[in-house]
Amino acid sequence: MRSIKANIIAQIELVGGRHDEAEIYGGPAGDLGLTGGPGSLSWEINGDLASVTGAGSAAILMEVLHPSVMHGVFTQSSYRTDPYARARNTLGYVPRSTFGNTEAATRVIEHVKRVHSYINGTRADGVSYRALDPALIAWVHTCIPWAIMTAFDRYRRPLSRAEKDQYLKEQALIGRMGGAEWVPETVSELEDYVERMRPLMAYNDQTRQFGDFLLGTSGDVATTRQQRFESWMGPHGSMLMMPDWARKMTGTYHSSVMERFILRPNEKLKSRLVRWAVGELPCKTMALARVSGAAPRPASSDISNSRQQYAA
Ligand code: HEM
Structure with a gap:
């Protein structure tokens, strides 16, 4: 029988991937990557897998509250037919852009931009919209560091305002490289921006169907009662980090009793379990070794495999 630790790791890797490719996380000695290296808030916060996984559902639900993003994902993503591969690629963006060497991280971002250049439509x-509209990229980008930072602050260690500002600033580079012109770089800019975006948000039929899929109640994938329970707890717990208006819109708002005695303790327990099971992420260990010069340079065949993987 597999140990509890191995089961947790297997579950996380199924959905989020393993992220230990030498061609991405190894590389030139001293290369800090795009977000600042070992002394950065990005390495501390995005290196906490519990925060990244805990934030995942909230970030995704916030992103798709924008009806153009929802339409793009609903009509042009394989999330229904290939959910795990889709989740691994999407969630993989965070470790790759944070811990990847400068060349590999840039290549990943360029690849995703190319994917986005084909995504457009009419609601x-x-x-009409196109995924590479800088305003849409800005919204989707913002939801990611916003949710991860909030999860870290709540379940790992409280962050000072200055630390949050610093983290948003480091992450802003990724947003701009992804195609945004402007993204919030401080907490006050983030708060103002979210308020400005709020009137654009909608919970329509596509959002409802997407939400059903996330909760495991859509019937697309066969699920057991236990899986449905876990699928319900995940997004509902994750959305605790988001403003009340968004929780109300998405049907994830609950009484304070439910929140205090069930959802919040469950989130706290999950984040402790993930930290206990995973420890330091392989990609962070490899990136630290790269910076210190202890990482083996990837073989040239690894580099060309990686180039092929992220080529158009
Ligand atoms: C900074 C903002 C964004 C990030 C970080 C992001 C991230 C990603 C990633 C990592 C992928 C996977 C690419 C691959 O297949 O290798 C992806 C695909 C996709 N993205 Fe985005 N995205 C962003 C903005 C948007 C926006 C604004 C839209 C819609 C308007 C959108 C819709 C899609 C769709 C439909 C796919 C294809 C999914 C599939 O093939 O199943 N994304 N995105």
Whole structure:
């Protein structure tokens, strides 16, 4: 019988991937990557897998509250037919852009931009959009560090305002490289921006169907009662980090009793379990070794495999 630790790791890797490719996380000695290296808040916060996984559902739900993002994902993503591969690729963006060597991280971002260049459409209400619209990229980008930072602050260690500002600033580079023109770089900019974006948010039929899929109640994938329970607890717990208006819109708002005695303790327990099971992420260990010069340089065949993987 597999140990509890091995089971937790297997579950996380199924959904989020392993992230230990030498061609991405190894590389030139001293290369800090894009977000600042070992002394950065990005390495501390995004290196805490519990915060990244705990934030995942909230970030995704916030992203798709924008009806253009929802339409793009609903009509042009393989999330229904290939959910694990889709999740691994999407969630993999965080470790790759944070801990990857400068060349590999840049290549990953460029690849994702190329994918986005084919994504466009017209919503049921007649509004046309394209994924590479800097305003849409800014919204999707913002939801990611916002949710991860909040999870870290709540379940790992409280962050000072200055630390949050620093983290948002480090992450802003990734947002701009992904195609945004402007993204919030401080907590006050983030708060103002979210308020400005709020009137654009919608919970429509596509969001409802997407939410059902996330909760395991859509019928697309066969699920046991236990899986449905876990799928329910995940997004509902994750959305605790988001403003009340968003929780109300997404049907994830609950009484304070439910929040205090069930959802919050469950999130806290999950984050402790993930930290206990995973420890330091392999990609962070490899990136630290790279910076200190202890990482083996990837073989040239690894580099060309990686180039092929992220080529158009
Ligand atoms: C900074 C903002 C964004 C990030 C970080 C991001 C991240 C990603 C990643 C990592 C992928 C996987 C690429 C691959 O297949 O290797 C992806 C694909 C995709 N993204 Fe984005 N995205 C962003 C913005 C958007 C926006 C604004 C839209 C819609 C308007 C969108 C819709 C999609 C769709 C439909 C796919 C294809 C999924 C599939 O093939 O199943 N994304 N995105």
